Amino acid sequence: MEVRRVFVAGAGQMGSGIAQVAAQAGLQVTMQDIAPEFLDRGMATIRRNLARGVEKGRITAEEQQAILERLKATLNLEAAAEADVVIEAIVENLQAKKDLFSELDRICPAATILASNTSSLPITELAASTKRPDRFIGMHFMNPVPVMQLVEVVRGHLTSDETHAVIRDLAVRMGKTPVTVQDYPGFVANRVLFPMINEAIYCLMEGVASAEDIDTVMRLGMNHPMGPLALADLIGLDTCLAILETLHRGLGDPKYRPCPLLRRMVSAGLLGRKTGRGFYTY
Numbered sequence: 001m002e003v004r005r006v007f008v009a010g011a012g013q014m015g016s017g018i019a020q021v022a023a024q025a026g027l028q029v030t031m032q033d034i035a036p037e038f039l040d041r042g043m044a045t046i047r048r049n050l051a052r053g054v055e056k057g058r059i060t061a062e063e064q065q066a067i068l069e070r071l072k073a074t075l076n077l078e079a080a081a082e083a084d085v086v087i088e089a090i091v092e093n094l095q096a097k098k099d100l101f102s103e104l105d106r107i108c109p110a111a112t113i114l115a116s117n118t119s120s121l122p123i124t125e126l127a128a129s130t131k132r133p134d135r136f137i138g139m140h141f142m143n144p145v146p147v148m149q150l151v152e153v154v155r156g157h158l159t160s161d162e163t164h165a166v167i168r169d170l171a172v173r174m175g176k177t178p179v180t181v182q183d184y185p186g187f188v189a190n191r192v193l194f195p196m197i198n199e200a201i202y203c204l205m206e207g208v209a210s211a212e213d214i215d216t217v218m219r220l221g222m223n224h225p226m227g228p229l230a231l232a233d234l235i236g237l238d239t240c241l242a243i244l245e246t247l248h249r250g251l252g253d254p255k256y257r258p259c260p261l262l263r264r265m266v267s268a269g270l271l272g273r274k275t276g277r278g279f280y281t282y
Helices: 013-024 036-055 061-069 077-082 094-107 123-127 161-173 189-205 211-221 228-235 237-251 260-267
Strands: 005-009 028-032 071-074 085-088 113-116 136-141 150-155 177-182
Touching (some): 013 036, 013 061, 013 071, 028 036, 036 071, 094 113, 113 123, 113 161, 136 161, 161 177, 189 211, 189 237, 189 260, 211 228, 228 237, 237 260
Parallel strands (some): 005 028, 005 085, 150 177
């Protein structure tokens, strides 16, 4: 199967990044969202990223224009009918994703592959909301998408070998390094990452050290490019909480229990960079 057209559902931080790298790979890309302001924000982010690439000499102005010409924005979910692959990148909510995939299953031709960018939700359960579980797969990009190299290719219980091969090839074409993982809570990246983030929040809650000092320990002591609390702010504290809850529920191990401070901050609307305040003020 040759992939020429990609439909991205969701124009937020992840969706716009996925749309950008797909268009840079020479694919015809449609990016969809439910409100004009979301699409405008997503397109503005893509234009800003590409302009920065021109300034730094990574792409030419002509390449920038060609990438933008391969990309269109729409409010119409029915446009997914033209895609070879659909990549979902909406809110990290199981029911919202299942509802969307049920609708996409109705809209898309039988040959279309449906992929979810979920960071922790069960691929097999999402696939069960469609009539094509063999053509359903996880395609978990890292944030920020244009910069990060990794894509976790997550096989559901019924994902076919053909679907897996197509999506691995697509990830490579988009300039990424695919790693195949099985459908267990948190996959690999978040199963390893989030206990660390959660423990850093516990250290802050218990007064072990300040946020700045906790992050400095991990940056200078463990050679991490960013401390866990700053990273949590970048990811979004609501997303962090949702992932930890998925890990806790799916694996049943108390080591994944979300820190009470994280719950309290999410309840207060302190979600990190996207709200201007989390563990740090932006």
